[in-house]
Amino acid sequence: MWGPDGRELFYVSADDKLMVVTLQAGRDGIEPSAPREVLPFNLFAYTSLYDIAPDGHRILLQRRESVPENIEVMINWPALLRKAPPNP
Helix, strand or coil: CECCCCCEEEEECCCCEEEEEEEEEECCEEEECCCEEEEECCCCCEEEEEEECCCCCCEEEEECCCCCCCCCCCCCHHHHHHHCCCCC
């Protein structure tokens, strides 16, 4: 997600941290800064939805109602749809 000034790019890293990179125009094009950790970002406690306030000083996170105890994964679901009887 782009920051409000268009010079920062926020993202969630593979190790569940909200990170930011500052981008600047350089001699050879756009030059990113070293990534900086903004805050830990537990994907089971928060949804992947977040927003940066227009002033760039606050971050809005959407908290999950509860942490799931079980996650069900359905494999080969397109084949199951093809086998389903038609709706009357």
